[in-house]
Amino acid sequence: MHNHDAVITGLGVVAANGIGKDHFWTALEKGRSGVSEIFSFEAKKFPVRIAAEIKNFDPKKFLELKSLRNLDRGTLFLLSAASMALKDAGLKISPENTNNIGVATGTTFTHLWSIVEFDREVFKEGIDFASPALFPSTVINAVSSQVSIAFGIRGFNATVSSGYTSGMEALRYALIALDTAKAKQVICGAVDALTASLFFAFHKLGYMAGLKGEALSCPFDKRRNGPVLGEAAAVFCVEKESEAKAHKAKIFARIKSIGSFFDASKMGRIALTGEGLEKAIIAALDKSGISPAEIDYVSSCANSSSGLDKTEARVLKKIFGRHLDKLPVSSIKSMLGETFSASSTLQIASCIGAMERGIIPPTINYKTKDPDCDLDCVPNKARKKNIKLALVTSFGPGGYNSACILEKYKFN
Numbered sequence: 001m002h003n004h005d006a007v008i009t010g011l012g013v014v015a016a017n018g019i020g021k022d023h024f025w026t027a028l029e030k031g032r033s034g035v036s037e038i039f040s041f042e043a044k045k046f047p048v049r050i051a052a053e054i055k056n057f058d059p060k061k062f063l064e065l066k067s068l069r070n071l072d073r074g075t076l077f078l079l080s081a082a083s084m085a086l087k088d089a090g091l092k093i094s095p096e097n098t099n100n101i102g103v104a105t106g107t108t109f110t111h112l113w114s115i116v117e118f119d120r121e122v123f124k125e126g127i128d129f130a131s132p133a134l135f136p137s138t139v140i141n142a143v144s145s146q147v148s149i150a151f152g153i154r155g156f157n158a159t160v161s162s163g164y165t166s167g168m169e170a171l172r173y174a175l176i177a178l179d180t181a182k183a184k185q186v187i188c189g190a191v192d193a194l195t196a197s198l199f200f201a202f203h204k205l206g207y208m209a210g211l212k213g214e215a216l217s218c219p220f221d222k223r224r225n226g227p228v229l230g231e232a233a234a235v236f237c238v239e240k241e242s243e244a245k246a247h248k249a250k251i252f253a254r255i256k257s258i259g260s261f262f263d264a265s266k267m268g269r270i271a272l273t274g275e276g277l278e279k280a281i282i283a284a285l286d287k288s289g290i291s292p293a294e295i296d297y298v299s300s301c302a303n304s305s306s307g308l309d310k311t312e313a314r315v316l317k318k319i320f321g322r323h324l325d326k327l328p329v330s331s332i333k334s335m336l337g338e339t340f341s342a343s344s345t346l347q348i349a350s351c352i353g354a355m356e357r358g359i360i361p362p363t364i365n366y367k368t369k370d371p372d373c374d375l376d377c378v379p380n381k382a383r384k385k386n387i388k389l390a391l392v393t394s395f396g397p398g399g400y401n402s403a404c405i406l407e408k409y410k411f412n
Contacts, residue, residue: 005178005240005241005242006174006175006178006238006239006240006241006254006255007238007239007240007241007244007251007252007253007254007255007409008236008237008238008251008252008253008254008255008348008352009088009089009090009091009236009237009238009239009244009249009250009251009252010084010085010086010087010088010089010090010091010235010236010237010249010250011084011085011088011234011235011236011237011252011349011352012080012081012082012083012084012085012086012087012088012189012233012234012235013081013084013232013233013234013346013349014054014057014077014080014081014232014233014234015027015034015054015232015234015336015339015346016034016035016052016053016054016055016230016231016232016336016337017032017033017034017052017335017336018032018034019054019056019057019080020084021084021088021349021352021353024349024350024353025350025353025356025357027335028332028335028350028353028361028382029353029357029359029361029382030382031335031361031362031364031380031381031382032335033052033217033334033335033364033365034052034053034054034230034335034336034337035050035051035052035217035228035230035335035337036050036051036052036053036055037049037050038050038051038053038194038199039053039055040053040073040194041194041195041196041199042196043196043199046199046200046203047210047211048203048208048209048210048211048215050210050215050228051194051199051228051229051230051231051337052217052228052229052230052231052232052335052336052337052339053194053230053231054077054231054232057076057077057080059076059079059080061080062079062080062083062084063076063079063080063083063150065079065150070133070134070137071137071146072110072111072113072114072137072193073113073193073195074107074109074110074111074113074143074191074192074193074231074233075110075137075142075143075146075191077191077193077231077232077233078105078107078110078143078144078146078147078189078191078233078235079146079147079150080233081189081191081233081234081235082147082150082151082187082189082235083151084235085187085189085235085236085237086151086187086237088237088250089237089249089250090247090248090249090250091185091237091247091249093151093152093153097184097185098152098153098154098155099154099155100155100183100184100185101153101154101155101183101184101185101186101187102153102155102156102157102158102174102177102182102183102185102186102187103144103147103148103153103155103156103157103158103186103187103188104144104158104159104160104170104171104173104174104177104186104187104188104189105143105144105147105158105159105160105170105188105189105190105191106159106160106161106162106165106166106167106168106169106170106189106190106191106341106342106344106345107140107143107144107159107161107166107190107191107192107341108140108161108162108163108166108192108340108341109192109193109195109198109340109341110140110143110191110192110193110341111137111138111139111140111142111143112195112197112198113193113195113197114134114135114137114138114142115138116195116197117134118130118131118134118135118138121134140159140161141157141159143159143191144157144158144159145157147187147189151187153187155182155183156177156182156183158170158173160173161341162398162400163340163341163396163397163398163400164301164338164340164341164343164344164394164395164396164397164400165260165344165394165395165396165400165401165402166190166340166341166344167189167190167234167341167342167343167344167345167346167348167394168258168344168345168348168392168394168402168403168404169260169400169402170188170189170190170345171188171236171238171255171258171345171348171404172258172260172402173188174186174188174238175238175255175258178238178239178240184239184240184243185237185238185239185243186237186238186239187235187236187237188235188236188237188238189233189234189235189236189345190233190234190341190342190344190345191232191233191234191341191342192231192232192339192340192341192342193231194229194230194231198229199229202229205268206226207226207227207268207305208226208227208228208229209224209225209226209227209228209304210225210226210228211225211226212225212226213225213226215228216228216304216365217303217304217333217334217335217337217365218304218334218365218366218367219300219302219303219304219309219331219333219334219363219366219377220302220309220313220331220363220366220370220373220375220377221304221365221366221367221368221369221370221373222368222369222370222373223367223368224304224305224306224309224370225304225305225306226304226305226306227303227304227305227333227337227338228304228337228338229337229338230333230336230337230338230339231339231342232336232339232342232343232346233342234342234345234346234348234349235345236345236348236349237249238255241254251409252352252355252356252409253351253352253355253406253407253408253409254406254407254408254409255404255405255406255407256284256287256288256290256389256405256406256407257283257284257285257287257288257290257404257405258284258287258402258403258404258405259279259280259281259282259283259284259285259286259287259402259403259404260280260283260400260401260402260403261275261276261277261279261280261283261401262276262399262400262401263275263276263279263399263401264399265397265398265399267397267398268397268398269397269398270307270308270311270395270396270397271311271399272307272311273311274311274312274314274315274318276395276399276400276401277311277312277315277393277395277401277403278315278318278319279401280393280395280401280402280403281315281319281391281393281403282319283403284391284403284404284405285319285405288405290389290405292319292320292321292323293320293323294389295320295323295327295389295390295391295405296327296385296386296387296388296389296390297327297328297329297330297351297354297360297385297387297389297390297391298316298327298328298329298330298390298391298392298393299330299331299332299347299348299350299351299354299390299391299392299393300312300329300330300331300377300393301331301333301343301344301347301392301393301394301395301396302331302333302363302373303331303333303337303338303343304333304334304338308395308396309370309373310370310372310373312393312395313372313373313374313375314372316329316375324375324376325376326376327376328360328376328377328378328383328385329375329376329377329378330360330361330362330363330377330378331363331377332346332347332350332361334362334363334364334365334366335361335364343394344392344394344402344404347392347393347394348392348404348406351387351390351392351406352406354387354390355387355388355390355406355408358384358385358386358387359382359383359384359385360378360382360383360384360385360387361378361382362378362379362380362381362382362383363377363378363379363380364380365380366379366380387408388407388408389405389406389407389408390405390406391403391404391405392404392405392406
């Protein structure tokens with residue numbers, strides 16, 4: 001058993017249904033969807049034209065950088081979320097503490113835009129005339145590096161890329177860094193941004209709501225036929241409780257444990273046995289010394305795809321047994337779509353809000369019951385409940401599985 005003495009003290013969110021933690025939490029409680037017609041790129045040639053895009057986003061409200069010109073959309077999301085998190089935590093970076101602050105970022109697709117734009121210039125203008133300003137952002141670690149550059153952070157900088165679980169795995173990396181005194185605080189977050197090339201790729205894979213049914217994100221519903229794609233960024237300040245108290249930070253939650261397991265499968269496919277997710281959840285429970293019956297709420301990673309939702313439901317039934325009958329299990333992806341690397345980070349952010357406000361966000365668009373997913377998914381309307389312990393699940397194509405247990409912070 002191992003309990004991390006780690007807490008979350010600051011939170012920044014840039015999501016399709018709300019920018020800033022309070023707007024985000026309120027939108028979730030009201031069941032407000034961020035899904036709408038695509039506007040950031042031309043989508044008329046696709047049969048599906050909806051996504052959970054971030055609209056009315058002005059990075060100048062959050063960033064005081066000299067130039068934003070060469071920063072791509074995803075980087076601006078992450079920097080803005082980081083700015084909010086630092087302000088929220090009351091963490092001021094100075095020459096005295098900068099070496100003790102690290103950055104851990106989960107991302108998978110954010111650098112695609114820069115790759116496509118750079119390659120377009122190479123093929124259109126010729127290699128001698130392509131802009132060199134685009135090339136540094138074509139590497140996957142660029143977005144995380146920009147956080148350190150923007151805020152003058154001189155501690156470690158790490159990028160974690162494990163698909164849907166990237167955000168939670170970045171948080172696990174942050175916990176290890178704190179436990180090994182590699183840092184006193186970690187700016188930990190995740191981001192993925194929608195691009196035309198990403199949308200095209202998932203369209204070609206056929207992994208998208210609307211190609212074989214309704215263009216709708218409806219986790220656990222029998223009508224589900226694939227995820228709605230989304231984009232987001234969320235950032236936490238993570239630190240030891242003693243450090244948080246030393247600079248009088250508002251503490252939101254304690255991170256009890258994170259469990260991970262890789263069940264090797266085909267690329268682009270989930271392991272329908274659910275073995276990996278089961279082992280990740282059990283590992284998280286064992287590390288924290290918490291029994292399944294003590295969990296008050298599950299923030300599910302169900303994304304409206306047939307196999308993933310059914311697999312998670314089966315795993316939860318196996319682990320929780322009869323306790324599942326009175327355990328709410330909701331999916332915020334009904335409102336935010338599948339935001340890939342950012343998804344588990346958004347789930348954690350939503351759990352913090354649920355603990356703070358005593359309100360569980362609903363699974364919206366729920367209409368037709370599926371016997372394979374007969375969970376209490378908090379259908380369509382938020383529910384009041386005091387939450388002490390929450391489980392966050394995350395798994396997806398490729399074999400990565402993670403689970404995190406959060407505890408509402410008790411002030412002494």
